[in-house]
Amino acid sequence: MRRGVALFVAVIALVALSSGTFRSMERADVIVPGPGVTATARLSDYFAPLAGSPGETPVYVLDSGNPGGTVVILGGTHADELAGKLAAVLVVENAVARQGRLLVIPEANASASTHTLPLEGHPQRVFIPLPDGSERTFKLGSRVTNPLHQWPDPIVYVHAASGQELAGSDARNLNRNYPGRPDGSLTEQVAYAIQQLVVQEEADLVIDLHEASPEYPVINTIVAHPRAMDLAAWVALEVQMEGMSLGLEPSPESLRGLIHRELGDQTSALVVLMESANPAQGRLRGKTDADLVLEGQDPNYVKAARIGRLYVPFDEGGHPLSERVARHITGLQSFLRNLGLFGEDQEVVVEGLPSYAELAGSDLGRFLQGAEPTEH
Numbered sequence: 092m093r094r095g096v097a098l099f100v101a102v103i104a105l106v107a108l109s110s111g112t113f114r115s116m117e118r119a120d121v122i123v124p125g126p127g128v129t130a131t132a133r134l135s136d137y138f139a140p141l142a143g144s145p146g147e148t149p150v151y152v153l154d155s156g157n158p159g160g161t162v163v164i165l166g167g168t169h170a171d172e173l174a175g176k177l178a179a180v181l182v183v184e185n186a187v188a189r190q191g192r193l194l195v196i197p198e199a200n201a202s203a204s205t206h207t208l209p210l211e212g213h214p215q216r217v218f219i220p221l222p223d224g225s226e227r228t229f230k231l232g233s234r235v236t237n238p239l240h241q242w243p244d245p246i247v248y249v250h251a252a253s254g255q256e257l258a259g260s261d262a263r264n265l266n267r268n269y270p271g272r273p274d275g276s277l278t279e280q281v282a283y284a285i286q287q288l289v290v291q292e293e294a295d296l297v298i299d300l301h302e303a304s305p306e307y308p309v310i311n312t313i314v315a316h317p318r319a320m321d322l323a324a325w326v327a328l329e330v331q332m333e334g335m336s337l338g339l340e341p342s343p344e345s346l347r348g349l350i351h352r353e354l355g356d357q358t359s360a361l362v363v364l365m366e367s368a369n370p371a372q373g374r375l376r377g378k379t380d381a382d383l384v385l386e387g388q389d390p391n392y393v394k395a396a397r398i399g400r401l402y403v404p405f406d407e408g409g410h411p412l413s414e415r416v417a418r419h420i421t422g423l424q425s426f427l428r429n430l431g432l433f434g435e436d437q438e439v440v441v442e443g444l445p446s447y448a449e450l451a452g453s454d455l456g457r458f459l460q461g462a463e464p465t466e467h
């Protein structure tokens with residue numbers, strides 16, 4: 092009996108402790124608006140029912156006040172793909188628009204950033220040291236919406252607009268839910284709100300930032316809607332000439348629900364997605380911890396590269412987060428620089444973003460603001 096009571100107390104204590112850990116992921120990361128941020132909107136400004144829901148998330152506006160193109164940048168569509176989110180954060184904290192404007196959503200699926208994927212052993216957050224000795228912390232969320240916010244999954248997920256059938260858990264995958272539905276699931280509503288933002292703001296270009304495992308064929312690549320192919324090819328060539336290899340894939344015709352397919356077909360925006368290589372997402376990885384996410388080094392992947400099993404080079408240096416963010420920032424800057432060549436009055440000029448050489452291999456913390464807003 093006494094053992095029963097002791098066990099009961101121990102279970103209650105464990106539940107209390109772990110629920111505290113779970114709740115800590117509900118707190119949003121601190122993002123410090125930099126000198127170029129002219130307004131902070133919310134996703135619910137474009138679809139009111141999202142207000143107060145786990146799908147609500149900030150939209151940072153960097154408006155030059157001068158005519159030009161409008162570019163939407165998304166990070167955190169898949170919240171475990173940290174380079175996408177960090178690249179978006181770097182834009183918010185460093186970029187200043189001189190012509191045209193940017194709308195940046197660092198956590199496109201905010202619900203996905205409130206939990207980790209089951210059975211992956213991922214850390215809940217990473218810590219990035221700043222030059223002054225302090226640090227910034229960023230959550231490492233999940234690929235999909237939190238099941239506490241959308242449950243149960245259907246056995247088969249049917250994409251509403253096409254009738255395409257996918258695995259049940261893809262019902263919570265934002266990048267299988269476009270163009271979304273106003274009366275649909277939370278994930279469909281978030282997709283719908285982003286579609287509404289693109290339409291209402293008359294976006295010329297949408298860039299969705301992702302990562303994937305080194306053994307995934309679509310890696311270090313742009314995926315572009317057919318209308319965005321000319322611009323994307325120009326970008327791929329330009330960054331190649333700067334020494335960064337970046338592939339180019341067309342948006343598949345038959346796979347529905349993807350942002351480049353659906354918003355490319357249904358809005359006037361050019362829509363592209365970029366992928367960098369993250370070993371923390373791979374099936375071949377060994378020890379899984381915050382170092383793997385930050386340093387991107389894994390001896391298993393060095394072996395896999397040696398026997399030709401990967402789609403990216405992989406040596407002992409790995410692919411650190413700073414290099415993966417540098418790839419996104421470099422590709423993104425090339426898109427911004429060249430958008431004006433592909434449409435009238437779409438010129439965008441943005442200053443303040445670091446170059447590939449400044450970012451890759453450097454301390455990411457150099458390009459993050461202190462926790463308190465600082466003057467530039």
Ligand SMILES: [Zn+2]
Pocket residue numbers: 168169172301302303
């Ligand atoms: Zn992704």
